[in-house]
Amino acid sequence: MTPRFAGTPTARSQAGMALPRLSVLGNCGFGFAPVKPAFRERSMLTMTRTEAIPFDAMKGGMTWEWETIPEYLDSLARAPKGVNCIQYMPTASLMTYVMGLEAAKSRPATEAERQEMKRLLHEGMDAGLCGFSIQRLGPDSTQADYDGSPMVTDIMCDEDILNLAEVLRERNDGFIQITQATGNIKADLAFLEKLAAVAQRPVLHNVIVAARKDPKVHRRSLQWLERCRAQGLPIYGQTGTHRTGFAFTLEHWNLYDASPAWRELTTGSKREKLAKMQNPALREAVKRETEEADRKLQVIQAGVGGPIPHLIVQSVGGKPELEGYVGKSLGQIAEEEGKDPIEVMLDLSLAGDLNVEFLGPNRGFNAEYTAEMINDSSYTFPGASDGGAHTKFFTGGAFTTDFLRWLVRDEQRITLEEAHYRLSALPAQAAGFRDRGVLREGAAADVVVYSLDGLAIEPEWIGEITYDFPGGEWRRIQRAKGYQAIIVNGVMTFADGKCTGATPGKLLRHGRG
Numbered sequence: 001m002t003p004r005f006a007g008t009p010t011a012r013s014q015a016g017m018a019l020p021r022l023s024v025l026g027n028c029g030f031g032f033a034p035v036k037p038a039f040r041e042r043s044m045l046t047m048t049r050t051e052a053i054p055f056d057a058m059k060g061g062m063t064w065e066w067e068t069i070p071e072y073l074d075s076l077a078r079a080p081k082g083v084n085c086i087q088y089m090p091t092a093s094l095m096t097y098v099m100g101l102e103a104a105k106s107r108p109a110t111e112a113e114r115q116e117m118k119r120l121l122h123e124g125m126d127a128g129l130c131g132f133s134i135q136r137l138g139p140d141s142t143q144a145d146y147d148g149s150p151m152v153t154d155i156m157c158d159e160d161i162l163n164l165a166e167v168l169r170e171r172n173d174g175f176i177q178i179t180q181a182t183g184n185i186k187a188d189l190a191f192l193e194k195l196a197a198v199a200q201r202p203v204l205h206n207v208i209v210a211a212r213k214d215p216k217v218h219r220r221s222l223q224w225l226e227r228c229r230a231q232g233l234p235i236y237g238q239t240g241t242h243r244t245g246f247a248f249t250l251e252h253w254n255l256y257d258a259s260p261a262w263r264e265l266t267t268g269s270k271r272e273k274l275a276k277m278q279n280p281a282l283r284e285a286v287k288r289e290t291e292e293a294d295r296k297l298q299v300i301q302a303g304v305g306g307p308i309p310h311l312i313v314q315s316v317g318g319k320p321e322l323e324g325y326v327g328k329s330l331g332q333i334a335e336e337e338g339k340d341p342i343e344v345m346l347d348l349s350l351a352g353d354l355n356v357e358f359l360g361p362n363r364g365f366n367a368e369y370t371a372e373m374i375n376d377s378s379y380t381f382p383g384a385s386d387g388g389a390h391t392k393f394f395t396g397g398a399f400t401t402d403f404l405r406w407l408v409r410d411e412q413r414i415t416l417e418e419a420h421y422r423l424s425a426l427p428a429q430a431a432g433f434r435d436r437g438v439l440r441e442g443a444a445a446d447v448v449v450y451s452l453d454g455l456a457i458e459p460e461w462i463g464e465i466t467y468d469f470p471g472g473e474w475r476r477i478q479r480a481k482g483y484q485a486i487i488v489n490g491v492m493t494f495a496d497g498k499c500t501g502a503t504p505g506k507l508l509r510h511g512r513g
Contacts, residue, residue: 022436022446022508023085025076027177027387028135028143029153031090032062033072034097034120040064042101043093045146049267051389052252060470069124073507081505082493084446086431088177089124089132091164092152104152114163121167128509130431131174131201132164137258138182142300144257148267158191165199173510175202175431183296189224196233202430203233207384209240209303210369218369222377229379236430238383239373242399243365243406245461246305247314247476250277250345251354252392255304258297261285270354277346287342305360309334309341313348317355322348330358362461367406371413374422381422381430391475395463401480405455416452433511445490454482 025031030050035043044058066072073087095104098116109117121132134153135143141154168174176199180188196203205225211217221237228235246255251270256262265276265286276282290308293301305311309331316322325333325348330341337344348356373380382403385396400423407414414422428437436444463478479497486494491504 022431023083023387024088024130024177024431025085025387026088026090027133028179029091029093029133029151030135031088031093033066033090033093034068035093036067036097037064039096039101042146043096046151049146049254050143050151052254052392053389054391054469054471054473056471057469057473069120069129070127073124073127073129073509077507077509080503081507082499082503083488083505084508085505086130086508086511087128089121089129089164091132091134091156091161094120094132095152095156095160101152105149105155108157109160109163114160117160118163118167121164122171125167125171125174128507129174130511131168131176133177134161134179136161136178136180136182140183140258140260140263140296142181142255142258144254144263144267146267148257148263158194161195162198165195165201168199168201173201173432175204177204177206179206181296183294192235193228193231193233196228196235201234202432203235204238204383204430205235206238207240208237208373208380210366210373212364212366212369215369215372218373219376222373222380225377225379235379236426237373237377237380239370239380240384241370241373241382241407242385242396242402243362243461244394244396244398244402245362246360246393247357247462248305248393249317249354249357250349255300255390256297258300259286259289259293261289273354274350277350283343283346286346287340290342305358306363308345310361310363311345311358312361314357314359315355316348317352317357319352319355322352322356329361359462367411367413371407371411374407374414374418379426381426383427388475391469393476395476395478398457398478398480401455401457401482404452405457409452409455431511435511445487447485447487448483449485450483452482456481 030047032043044055047053047058048055063075066075069089076085076087094117095109098113098120099109134156135151136156137143137154139150139155141150143151145151165176168176176195178192178195180192182188192203192205208218208221225235225237250266250273253266256266261282265282266273268276301307309329311330313325313328313330316326330344333344334341345358374382382399385399386394388397403423404419408416408419425437435442436446439447458479458481463476465474466477467474469475481497483494483497485492489504489506491502492500493502493504494500
């Protein structure tokens with residue numbers, strides 16, 4: 001989640017927003033502090049798989065001048081920043097630091113360990129943390145660890161999470177971000193209610209989404225959210241409103257991890273993956289689990305490119321003998337060659353040395369249902385951009401621009417005033433800010449001036465590749481058009497779409513610079 005805080009418009013064609021360019025760091029329970037020196041490399045390996053961040057980029061880009069959270073926050077405060085930021089306690093890092101990785105993945109914490117985790121969370125919040133974050137997706141997690149095992153928080157027990165929630169209640173401070181989807185929706189929602197009741201602090205629920213053809217999907221979520229608020233539970237819903245695509249190779253892909261067979265196939269080194277793709281038994285298991293996919297895997301596949309037969313061959317890694325496949329869907333190729341679409345996918349990946357790229361086509365989005373997620377609840381806002389994660393196959397950072405141009409300008413389903421409120425003041429309130437998110441005398445001078453008619457995203461859908469990571473590594477990016485000025489803490493960081501090089505951003509400890 002990377003909320004952008006906006007304010008009151010000045011005109012339709014040109015609007016000003018109070019927008020502190022605030023990044024919330026440490027989502028989903030993942031991060032690099034606290035961490036013992038001996039565990040630094042293993043913590044980076046985790047991110048190579050679960051977030052597709054290159055190991056060499058992390059190794060070259062991080063100074064590792066910290067072990068504890070206070071030391072990490074001091075390092076973050078010193079780093080040049082073009083945006084303001086706040087930091088969650090990454091719960092997976094906390095549990096591993098206290099319990100060790102093997103214990104954290106195999107048993108609940110002891111009472112002594114729970115007390116130590118509470119102490120460290122208190123210490124971190126004293127130093128400026130904004131709360132804590134969790135991803136809990138169960139043993140068949142959609143985002144597994146480097147070795148294919150669940151992430152620490154995926155199998156975290158209720159008591160260990162509620163133990164941390166007590167810290168926020170004791171302090172009457174902070175908020176919680178949680179992504180929970182264990183396969184039992186009733187139990188998941190019941191736990192979120194219990195978490196909010198124990199913490200008595202805002203809980204950001206990831207994620208509410210709208211299906212193209214079935215309005216019951218998001219309406220049930222909104223009805224649940226209203227019931228929670230009627231009970232006095234401070235839960236907010238982050239909504240997936242952005243239109244973006246996925247383009248991936250099987251060298252970097254991990255979002256079929258809810259299937260044990262797919263997870264096994266895509267775990268390990270490149271050489272190991274190539275060997276596994278030639279294993280007849282594993283290939284059959286992958287096909288069988290895809291055909292017999294439970295609801296969880298079906299929803300995941302629909303949201304990350306669509307069913308496998310619909311995926312399109314985007315590129316073939318410079319292999320001339322494979323060029324004839326470019327532009328064809330896996331289903332089309334399968335029909336032409338008398339194969340299963342998964343066999344086509346694996347055979348092409350093998351022939352292309354894992355460099356064949358598959359594209360999820362744009363099958364359209366439902367503007368009416370997407371707008372309902374905002375208009376029909378007072379407690380939702382756009383988010384779930386993943387804040388730059390999954391660098392090899394996804395870019396979600398343009399969600400604010402797409403929200404404004406699509407649902408406000410083009411479809412006119414959300415007013416500009418309401419859009420600014422949902423992008424600014426409401427997230428600011430949820431995060432505990434009182435001096436940000438609005439254009440008001442005395443508030444922080446974080447402002448964006450833009451032309452609504454000129455808003456655009458380039459390139460559309462899957463973005464483009466740029467080699468700007470440490471070590472010459474690449475990632476996907478998109479660029480926003482139509483922004484005249486971006487001002488952070490009174491200093492212009494972008495002028496007419498070009499970066500000025502200024503770095504006025506601050507770590508907002510306790511919501512302050």
